[in-house]
Amino acid sequence: GKIIETSEIKKTYVMGAEEVKALKSVSIEINKGEYVAFMGPSGSGKSTLMNIIGCLDTPTAGTYILNNKDVSDMSENELAEIRNKEIGFVFQTFNLLPRATCLENVALPLIYAGYNKSDREDKAFMALKSVGLEDRVNHKPNELSGGQRQRVAIARALVNDPSIILADEPTGNLDTKTSYDIMSLFHELHQKGNTIIMVTHEDDIAHYAHRIVRLRDGLVETDEINPNPTTNN
């Protein structure tokens, strides 16, 4: 079934007398379990669209239905709740807390979700195990390689069992081999049924996705199935 449906969403930023039409009219449907890459030149609206899909921001016009709920006009508090439940975020810069261990970093979203400490630790451990880091639970981020840090961030994104994983340039700070390792992990997550949307400007990374959407000047330029996605196998 459909998990995301945007209908003619627009986003206009007003800065003094100037208006920037970051999204002019974007209608896009994504089904549960899809693996989609957003591409497009700098300034084409990728981050704006990801922010709206991730409920970090709302559109100026149009509707956004997430998991059968209209989130277009929700308040900041309602959006925060939806985000915690539905979205796992992965960033280019990992965004880990430097003084916290891997286990503590991964357990963080569970505090907001209201789990007790022992459940948080159990779930965080399982998430770290699922990304192959069960022997790094007590390490701090600076004791890990870049690839391992991103895997911790992915474990944190997965720990709440979100409906969607949103990854903004997840390999942007990684060397080529490590990038492919992270893409292997995404491939596995997709095989397990996760819905993944990632932004990338790298063709070889986008080629792991099963569908590639290209934005240009705030519009969808092309939206194509990738007939032969990379798998690393």
Ligand code: ADP
């Ligand atoms: P991309 O991620 O593809 O580089 P963005 O969504 O970041 O594109 O930006 C689309 C357009 O909106 C750009 O012209 C950018 O300058 C503008 N923009 C993005 N965020 C803001 C903001 N918070 N305030 C004003 N303009 C913005």
Ligand code: ADP
């Ligand atoms: P990856 O292939 O995941 O990027 P590396 O090849 O960079 O990992 O690292 C190999 C091993 O070295 C890993 O098991 C990691 O724990 C360890 N390691 C890497 N950087 C550090 C560090 N700064 N401090 C301690 N151990 C490290």
